[in-house]
Amino acid sequence: GQQVMQIPQYQHVQEGEDFTTYCNSSTTLSNIQWYKQRPGGHPVFLIQLVKSGEVKKQKRLTFQFGEAKKNSSLHITATQTTDVGTYFCAGRAAGNKLTFGGGTRVLVKP
Amino acid sequence: EPEVTQTPSHQVTQMGQEVILRCVPISNHLYFYWYRQILGQKVEFLVSFYNNEISEKSEIFDDQFSVERPDGSNFTLKIRSTKLEDSAMYFCASSGTSPTTGELFFGEGSRLTVL
Numbered sequence: 324g325q326q327v328m329q330i331p332q333y334q335h336v337q338e339g340e341d342f343t344t345y346c347n348s349s350t351t352l353s354n355i356q357w358y359k360q361r362p363g364g365h366p367v368f369l370i371q372l373v374k375s376g377e378v379k380k381q382k383r384l385t386f387q388f389g390e391a392k393k394n395s396s397l398h399i400t401a402t403q404t405t406d407v408g409t410y411f412c413a414g415r416a417a418g419n420k421l422t423f424g425g426g427t428r429v430l431v432k433p
Numbered sequence: 434e435p436e437v438t439q440t441p442s443h444q445v446t447q448m449g450q451e452v453i454l455r456c457v458p459i460s461n462h463l464y465f466y467w468y469r470q471i472l473g474q475k476v477e478f479l480v481s482f483y484n485n486e487i488s489e490k491s492e493i494f495d496d497q498f499s500v501e502r503p504d505g506s507n508f509t510l511k512i513r514s515t516k517l518e519d520s521a522m523y524f525c526a527s528s529g530t531s532p533t534t535g536e537l538f539f540g541e542g543s544r545l546t547v548l
Contacts, residue, residue, distance in 0.1 A: 324492075360476075
């Protein structure tokens, strides 16, 4: 079945630094979404990417969908303490099943 | 802002007991989902539901699991005979747009502890 993998599993970042988390799917995706889950919270939608090579920005967050529609990345610039949480990518191949990656848990050192 | 609500927030049960987790999706949404998350792990798809029937289910969603929408507002997940490994956070989600696009709105979850 479809698998979605994310690296790194953990990211310790100094406040103010940049980092990137990567997502890879075993199958070509029709679209990919990113969610953020704060500690003790529930996943909250951030963005959806649909087109091959698509890049979208939300303030300090930049999301990219690969040309082959099998990978994606999230880049955060100037990390802040409010960025703490787990970032999940979630991909749809066929149908309406959204398959989540394992997540990247982000810890920010002030 | 409309939200997905789930009850109970935490349920403790003995192994072998039946459990029903309840969800009230956002009112004009048509597509409903259950996911689960074992502590600190990934969010795993269980089942999707549309037009009063299951549209997709995962290998986890075996005969011990069932879903229904009994009254047009509630969406329930029943676990017939709980096992220790069913201990997890169960998230309900709903979506209002096409099932192949569109964001999922998650509830705050129901934590199930099986002893």
